Every structure is written in C-alpha cells, then in structure tokens.
Amino acid sequence: MSGQTPVSGGEGLERVSDPNPVMEVRTGMWGGASGSSDTSGYNGLIRTVEMPGDSSRPYGGWFDAVADRMAELVPGFSAGLTLVHRGEITFFVRPEKLLELVAVLRDDEQLRFECCAALTCVHYPQMTGQEMHVVYNLLSYTHNRRIRLEVALADPQDHHPHLPSVVTVYPHADYQEREAWDMFGVIFDGHPALTRILMPDDWVGHPQRKDYPLGGIPVEYKGHVTPPPDERRSYNS
Amino acid sequence: MSEQSTRDEYLAQGGDWSEIVSESAERGDETVVVNFGPSHPSTHGVMRLIMELDGETITSIRPGIGFLHTGIEKNMEYRTWTQGVAFMTRCNYVANFFNEAVYCLAVEKLLGITDDIPERAQILRVMIMEINRISNHFTGVGAGALELNATSVQEVCLREREICLEFNQAVTGLRMNNAWIRPGGTATDLPEDGLDRLRDLIRRMEDNIPEIDQFFTANPIFKSRTQGAGYMDLAGCMAMGCTGPVLRSTGLPWDLRKKQPYSGYQDYDFEVCTADSCDAYGRYLVRLHEMFESIKILKQCHKRLTETQGQPHMVADKRIAWPAELSIGPDGQGNSNEHIKHIMGESMEALIHHFKIVTEGFAVPAGQVYQAVEAGAGELGCHLVSDGGTRPYRSHLRDPGFIHVQSIPAMCEGALLPDVVATLASLDPVMGGVDR
Numbered sequence: 301m302s303g304q305t306p307v308s309g310g311e312g313l314e315r316v317s318d319p320n321p322v323m324e325v326r327t328g329m330w331g332g333a334s335g336s337s338d339t340s341g342y343n344g345l346i347r348t349v350e351m352p353g354d355s356s357r358p359y360g361g362w363f364d365a366v367a368d369r370m371a372e373l374v375p376g377f378s379a380g381l382t383l384v385h386r387g388e389i390t391f392f393v394r395p396e397k398l399l400e401l402v403a404v405l406r407d408d409e410q411l412r413f414e415c416c417a418a419l420t421c422v423h424y425p426q427m428t429g430q431e432m433h434v435v436y437n438l439l440s441y442t443h444n445r446r447i448r449l450e451v452a453l454a455d456p457q458d459h460h461p462h463l464p465s466v467v468t469v470y471p472h473a474d475y476q477e478r479e480a481w482d483m484f485g486v487i488f489d490g491h492p493a494l495t496r497i498l499m500p501d502d503w504v505g506h507p508q509r510k511d512y513p514l515g516g517i518p519v520e521y522k523g524h525v526t527p528p529p530d531e532r533r534s535y536n537s
Numbered sequence: 538m539s540e541q542s543t544r545d546e547y548l549a550q551g552g553d554w555s556e557i558v559s560e561s562a563e564r565g566d567e568t569v570v571v572n573f574g575p576s577h578p579s580t581h582g583v584m585r586l587i588m589e590l591d592g593e594t595i596t597s598i599r600p601g602i603g604f605l606h607t608g609i610e611k612n613m614e615y616r617t618w619t620q621g622v623a624f625m626t627r628c629n630y631v632a633n634f635f636n637e638a639v640y641c642l643a644v645e646k647l648l649g650i651t652d653d654i655p656e657r658a659q660i661l662r663v664m665i666m667e668i669n670r671i672s673n674h675f676t677g678v679g680a681g682a683l684e685l686n687a688t689s690v691q692e693v694c695l696r697e698r699e700i701c702l703e704f705n706q707a708v709t710g711l712r713m714n715n716a717w718i719r720p721g722g723t724a725t726d727l728p729e730d731g732l733d734r735l736r737d738l739i740r741r742m743e744d745n746i747p748e749i750d751q752f753f754t755a756n757p758i759f760k761s762r763t764q765g766a767g768y769m770d771l772a773g774c775m776a777m778g779c780t781g782p783v784l785r786s787t788g789l790p791w792d793l794r795k796k797q798p799y800s801g802y803q804d805y806d807f808e809v810c811t812a813d814s815c816d817a818y819g820r821y822l823v824r825l826h827e828m829f830e831s832i833k834i835l836k837q838c839h840k841r842l843t844e845t846q847g848q849p850h851m852v853a854d855k856r857i858a859w860p861a862e863l864s865i866g867p868d869g870q871g872n873s874n875e876h877i878k879h880i881m882g883e884s885m886e887a888l889i890h891h892f893k894i895v896t897e898g899f900a901v902p903a904g905q906v907y908q909a910v911e912a913g914a915g916e917l918g919c920h921l922v923s924d925g926g927t928r929p930y931r932s933h934l935r936d937p938g939f940i941h942v943q944s945i946p947a948m949c950e951g952a953l954l955p956d957v958v959a960t961l962a963s964l965d966p967v968m969g970g971v972d973r
Contacts, residue, residue: 472778
C-alpha cells in the first residue's frame, strides 16, 4: 500500500479550482507506430488530453444526495476529484478508504448499491504517480442508479500495485478481480484465491497493460505482406 | 490441500473406467475427483469443471475458464471505433447483436449523439435485438435440452433458429458475426422484401415456439431434471451478481429494457417475465415467455418500420456516419454501385472524405462511459474509455455469462452430478462471451 498518490489536489483544497487530470500529452499527427514523430518531421502539434467532466457543485439530480451521504458516512473518502460527464458520475476514492466505502455503499438505506456490475482497470502509463486506475461500476437495484468509483494507483517498480479486495462486500467481484490481476497485474489484498483466470496459469506478463505488445505476425497474401496491427503505419490522433 | 496430495491419483483415459472403479472400490476410497470438460458435449461450451464427488454427490466444484480467450478487448485498442464492432460481435457469437448494440450505444454516449440517432435506426436495432433474443433463447433452451438428452427439442430449436439466421442473412448479408449495428445507426436499411420477411418470421415464430412449450413445460422427465436444480434465491442472486433470467426466476421483475430504457424501449408494450421457483425450471419458463414477448415487440417494430419507410438509418452528421451505402450483392456485402460511381467519377472531395473516414475513422472526445443492455442472459455492459483519438483507449465488456459462471459452486455443491448439467444449461453461458 505504498506510493499511492491522490488524484489531482488533495483534501481541503477547493475542487473548483483544480484542473482535471491530464491523461496524455501527444505530439505529431501522422507517422509510424514506432514513435510519435510526424513523417514530415514537423512535430509541432502538441495536444494535452484531459479527463473531461465538470467537478463543480451542484452535480445535478440525485448525484448530490449520494455524494453527501457518502461523505457523511465515510469522511475523507474522496481523493479530491469527482467528475460528472455524459450523465454519469465518477468518484475518485482514496485506496485506504475503499473497503469502508463500498461496505457503506452496499448497506446504507439511502445508497444501496447492491451490485458491482463491472470491475475493470485502465492503464494510463503517462499519468506519472497514478498509472493504474481500478474502476468500479456500481448498480443499485433499490434506487435504480449507477455510480462509478475510480481508484488511481501508482505503478511500483514490480508493476504490481496493491489494493484491498472488495470480495468480502461484493462476492461477485471474485472473478472480476481475478481478471484484473490477470490482465493488469493489480494485486487485490485479501482476495480468497487471486490466480489467473483467462490466461494460462504459467503465463508471464499482464496482457492488457499498455506496455505489453499486441503481438502478431506479418501475413502474406498474393505477394503483399501486411504487418501486424501494432506495427502498421497509422494516424496518431 | 496436504490431505489431497496424499490421496491416490487415478488417471482416466478412454475406456479404463471399470478398472478405476474396481480399484477405487478395493481401496474404499469414496471421494473421486473428476475433470469435466473442457471439451465435453454437456459443458455448454469449452468450459472445464473440476469436481470432487462423494458417490454422486458433489462436494466441491470449481469452474475453469479462459479456453476461448482471444484478446478481443486488447485488439480493439488497435482498430478504429467502427472496426470495433467487428470485434465485439465475435465475443458472444450467439447473442452478437447485443454486443454490437451495447458497444455502439456506448460510443454514441461518448460522442454525445445519443439523441441524434434516427428513429428508424432505433427501430431496426430493437427489431434485430429481439430476433436475436429469440434465437439466443433457442440456443439456450435447445442446447440445454440436448444436454438433458431431449434431442427432439434441440431439433425444433435449431430448425427455428435457422429461420432467424436466414432473416439475419437477408438483412445484414451474414448469418453470424454481422457487424451490422454501427456507431450512428445501422450499416444498411431493410432490403426491399424486408418487411414481408419480417411478417413471415413473426408468423412462423408464433406457430412454432409453442411446440417447445408442448414438448417441455409439462414433461415429467424434464421437470424432475430441472425443478429444484441450480437453486439460487434473490439474496443469492444479489450476492453473486446474477441478472437476466436467473434473477427473474426469483420473482424480481428487473429488466433493463424497462428500468433503464435504451433505443426507445420505453415506447414498446411488453411484459417482464418472471417465475418464482428460483431454479432451472423457472429460468426455462422465463426464457419461453420472453420469446412470446419478443414476438409482441417484433409486431410493433413491423408497424413502425412500415410507417418510417424511406427515413434515414444512419446519423445525419457526415463526420461520423459511414460514408458508403452498403448493398448486398450476389457475393455478399459491399459498397453500393451508386456510391462507387460518385466517389470514383464525380467528386474528388467525396473520395477524400470516404478515404479519411474509412482509414482514419472519426475521433471520439476523451472520457469514459458505462452502458448496459438487457441481453438474453442478463446485463451486458460495456465500459469504454477514449483518449480523444480514433481508436478506443480501453474497451471492457461485462458479459453476463462471465459473472454467472462464478455462481456455479454456490448452485451445485451438495447437489447430484446430473444437476450440474441442468444448472449449467439454465445459466446459458456462451464461452465466447465469458472468455472474450
């Protein structure tokens, strides 16, 4: 549980003034997949990609009631950022508060998020100090609502960030956490049997990390050779 | 585990079962570990079940999956948003239109064009999804029947599913793996005889789905095999994340088409089917009744498609819409001759536009969304992340089968070996979707 940095800002800071976290800074527009260089050598185009969303109050609809209730029951759960985008709300959560928070989210009468509908990871190698995001899409049958929790973890030297397992609260997170371990290398502490689930047991590496190559071989057809998809010339946009 | 390692191991290959049984009887060793699958006709696909049996009672069962993992989610990160559909449709190949729909709805949500999708495209999507629901339930009930040795029911289901697939072929050009629903709408409109074909399909289904009902619903063998098998009540479903027919067999009328409507489902008149037995038999009844409800929706689709003839089936925004009108020629699917004439002979700009959209694709603003639809087996979700580029940054499919497979131990431990087959069939996991 070391090296985790809260996303953008911290406790006590005004949310409104915080810029949204930057996902990526891209240069160039057209070139080979091997580098970010333009074929022309210009390389003058620089774009900053921010995580979109409005983080100012009021969030709208029932979002505020849920956010208030969460803050009331688990003070300080927030990692300093809440994004509302495309009608969905994402709470960035401090990893040490995660387990306490999901237990409350499931059990509290005003929250009642009974189901962890989809647990998955997103790897942002360019977000230094918060490369691995574990995402929980929660569903409430009682209130017919959905929210999303996101925990940003630093990618340590051994590429195995740690996070408490939520299996004790959501038993159906079992396979989903195993898949997240298998594909991204996140270690869920407290999981009853964190083993590979889709890849063979003796597989080396975690395939859906961005630093893991796609693989593939060149294919020849009628004399023309098509390189594998990650080695083809492509747009960088 | 140390206790297990001191046990005798029997390796069964081919026909030496009698030796093993006699050897086991001699030693008085009551517990047998059986490896069921992955290539077994009753595991509903390439799934492996590791069972510990005390006589015929299951004391422990562990599913092993991943045999059909093809890295679809990773592959999609290297293709355009439109090409993503061709990958999505190959996940759960039995319920492929749901995969296409959930992905396209998620892309449209990211683009912020959900409200711009033309009415006819939405009706076409509902039509093809409901036909897919029927054919998906044919596979679920039919394969389940075959696994319980009821071959006639499987024959009926395959025969009728064939009619659904022929309709798919007439409309989309392909029987399976269609990639017909696209971000922004659908790839093609109905063919000229589409409405007649739809009418014939509705009639045929109305006549023939009751045949399954007659074969099965009151059949004493089927009832004794499935009633009480795979019991999972509402509390169990909540804990194990079960959705779809499994959840509805506990009596909870949870259907995303009603609860969180998409593609205009709120405008259709249909019932949510439930049962109250919490078992494999109840799930069969839910599936059977859902097929009749799907016919009801298809009739409403037919009426609306008649009314909206000639209206667009793709979003008006030319920066997103597929530039070519696809047409179905004698050799399958391709660009319409009119379009080829236009870009090759009439307009340089149209050619450039076509080239840019087809090779580079359209950019999707940065962000992440989660979209869910009610697939045949339950909640099918898609978590999409865009970094503002022309390819998905991350695409995750929440397949109901994947979630359901982990509830097999809770449903089967303590039950008898034959119950496993009935339970598995009642979950209807399709391994292409489970493993992705």
